[in-house]
Amino acid sequence: LKDLIDKLPDEFMRVHNSYIINLKNVSYIQDSHLIIEEHKIAIAKSYKDCLINCIDKLLL
Template identity: 75%
Template sequence: MNNQQDFTFIKMDKKLIKLRFDDILFVKGLGNYVEIFVRNNKKYVYYKTLKDLIERFPDEFMRVHHSNIVNFKNVDYVEDNHLIIGEYKITIAKSYKDCLLNSIDKLLL
């Protein structure tokens, strides 16, 4: 059995909300807050920095821009300098591109 948990909780409005990692599409940084985009067009604004989150996320999450972390499991395709996740188009920053391409190379058939 895989001992890595597949969910987490975030605290919002005196509630603890369970989030499955697989349901997280991407995370957008807003200074000391993040917007967590999940399936079914939901999003949560949460008081945390991207740096704090990336350290706690599983390996399939990768920072692709100063203000974006994506869940690789949910990327539909990569086109030029963008990752496409559903209707979202996320820019890949130059400084993160090499690392991203190396990760993708390992996944190629």
């Protein structure tokens, strides 16, 4: 996944060792998970602060 994330546009972000997500598709964040459509995806603690900052920037 490390090589893949470097090739993707900025709206994609790694949120867990096993997941890369498109920030534009996030419905909401709930505790240590995010929801995209009906899918619940774990957010690693090490990525959570960065995820929130990136979503805030995307919304501006």
